[in-house]
Amino acid sequence: MTRTSAPVQTPAPGAWEELVTAALLGTDRRTPPGIPPGPRAPAALLDAAAAETVRRRAGLRPARAARRPDPAPEDPRPALPAAAARRLAMLLADRSGTAGGGRRGAAPDLMELLPQWLAMANAHGFAAPPQALPALLDAARGRTDLRPAALAFAGPRALWLARLNPDWRFALRSTPGGDAALPRPGDTDRVRELWREGLFAERVALLTAIRAQDPAAARELLAGTWPTERAEDRLMFLDSLRTGLGPDDEPFLEQALADRSRNVRATAAELLSALPGSALAGRMAVRAAACVAVDHTGDGPRLVVEAPHECDAGMERDGVIAKAPAGRGERSWWFGQLAEAAPLATWPARLGGRTPREILALPVADDWRSELHAAWCRAAVRQRDAEWARALLGPPSSPEAGGPGAVSLAERAKLLGTLGAGERAAWVAGFIAAHGLSEAFQLLGVCAVPWAAPLGRAVVDALNIARDAGSYPWSFSGVMGLAERCLDPSEAGRLDGLLAAPEEAEDASPGAGGYWAEAFQRLVTTLRLRAAMAEELRRTPEAGTGEPGTTALSPAT
Structure with a gap:
């Protein structure tokens, strides 16, 4: 007697998708074909899914093995000690942190x-x-x-x-040359192909990479497709010209002043005004100089300002935005833009040969002082003019805690960025000595790491004063975090006397003494760890560590 096997039931098209949908929705709401609803439906669904899984796997045809990747390239640099x-x-293994700003230990x-x-x-x-x-x-x-x-x-x-x-x-x-998405700048054919056909993010990355190595080549690449680019793309591409900006970029930027997009025109004008020798800077100098003069009719010389009465087409073409923000007068808005874009060299020649400090010391009539000095602040940052930045900052110990034009900490930080690292650190140290740490966090962020000795001492002294005064300790956690990363490790020895918890005064914040001791302990430990890190990297690699390239990376390893 011959047994005949039961016929193999061919699954209906889309059977797997039906099972997945039923599992997601639940068998109370939906059951696949062939599974009756009821209390046994979930088990039946799992049985059907298991059978279908086996069926799907059994139906796979073996594929040709992929080519094994080549071994990783050798790295010729010396091995780490x-x-x-x-x-x-x-x-790399540490994942500690204090999410939410909690106590760090x-x-x-x-x-x-x-x-x-x-x-x-x-x-x-x-x-x-x-x-x-x-x-x-x-x-x-x-x-x-x-x-x-x-x-x-x-x-x-x-x-x-x-x-x-x-x-x-x-x-x-x-990484330039790391993938087809970003060819090396010298690979002209691939560069042009990606520039024509790539995604926007790829094109931005490509232009940025080329601009960093060959500013002229990047500018020519952009000029070749400029008329056909979308306005929002033109704006992003134009912004990449900030890297390596120079006089050779002026003709292209002058053409961009006629762009149909207001934002593109404004960016082109900003870049041109950062080139004091550009034609736009010269036009702005003429306009701004016509608005400011020295008045000798009173008891002493003073500056008088006559702001523009209209924003003409030429001003708009050169980047002046005609419509003032809400709550801002039109004339002061136009004047501020002119004064910001004019080369700072305009003013000594216009105002009697005075130095920047002498100009800033002059009284300004009719409440124009803050507007004029704020515009000069922005110009000093844009033009990277250290002499004007020093004059605008003023002495760090001044009662205003800044200079005549520095109306905010953000502006002071930007002005400091135009100075050399040593001068910047000395100014911030003086600011901390005169005003404490409560407003210094933003200024510390622009100082070079590790902090110069005078700045480091000023920060430690100010923290010690705050500790002894029983100040609310958590308000200094940001400065403490900066000190851990930026204080010179050699300062650790000066902090040993601050590790003990101080006696808490009656008016001190509860628990402040323990926090301060804990924070200084972490600071000292971190500084000594940084010193150890530096020493470890100065050692000669020991025998047996292996030179790079002796063990090639491959899928087998």
Whole structure:
């Protein structure tokens, strides 16, 4: 007797999708065909899904094996010293933090030290250990501020890994020549192909990369398609010309002044006004100089301002925005734009050969002082004029806690950015000594790291004064965090006397003494850790650590 097997039931088209939909909605709301509703429906659904899974897998045809990737390229840079490699692993493994601004404890925040460690390792020219690359790329993926230093340290092997893992493709987009999305500037054919056919983000990245290496080539690339670009794209592309801006860019920017987009015109005008020798700067100088004069008719010389009575077509073409913001007078709005765009060299010649300090010391009639000085502030930042920035800042100990034109901390920080690192640190140290730390956080952020000795001493002294005064401690947590990253590690010895909890005065914030002791303990520990990090990177790689390239990365490893 011959047994005949039961006929194989062919699944209905879309059976798997029906099962997935039923599982998502629940069998109370929907059951696939062939499964009756009721209390046994969930089990029947799972049975059907299991059977369909086996059926789908059994029906797969074997595919041809993919070609094995080539080994990772060698990194010719020297290997990290063993102690530094262990330190890197610790920094990458740390995920501590105080989300929500809670109490941090006395332990250092290792992830906040990673950017500094990477900068030091890159300065020494070391190669990343191959086993650390995945964690390094994961850290850079989560923090865009880490990417430039992390990718420089990771080297060519990071690009090799990024081609194998979609999670790390940011490395390809961030590195010229790292992927087809970003060819090397010298590869003319691929550059032009991507510029014509690439996505907007790819084109921005390409233009930025080329501009950093060859400003003229980037400008020519942009000029070739400028008339056909969308207004919002033209604005972003034009902004890339800030890198390497020079006199050769003037003809292109002058053409952009006739653009149909107001925002494009304004950006072109801003860039041209940053070139004191440009034709636009000359036109603005004539307009602005006609509005300001020295009046000798009173008891002493003073400045008088006669703002424009209209915004003509020429002014609009040169970037002056005609419509004033709400609550702002039209004439003062127009005048501020003219004074901001005029070369600062205009004013000594116009105002009797006076120096910037002498000009700023003159009284200004009819309440125009703040408007005029604020415009000069913006001009000093735009034109990177250190002499005018010094005059506008004034002495750090002045009662106004700033200069005559520095009406906000943000403006003072921008003015400080035009000065050299040493001068900047000395000015902020003087500001802290005169006014304390309550307003200094934004100013500290523009100072070079590590802080110069006078600035470091000023910060520590101000923290000590706040501690002894029983001040509310949590308001200084931001400055403490900056000090951990920016204070010179050699200052750690000066802080040992601040580690004990001070006696709390009656009017002190509850728990303030313990917080201050904890914060200073963390600061000292962090400074000594930074010193150890620097020492580890100065050591000669030990025998047995292996030179880069001796163990090639490959899928098998």
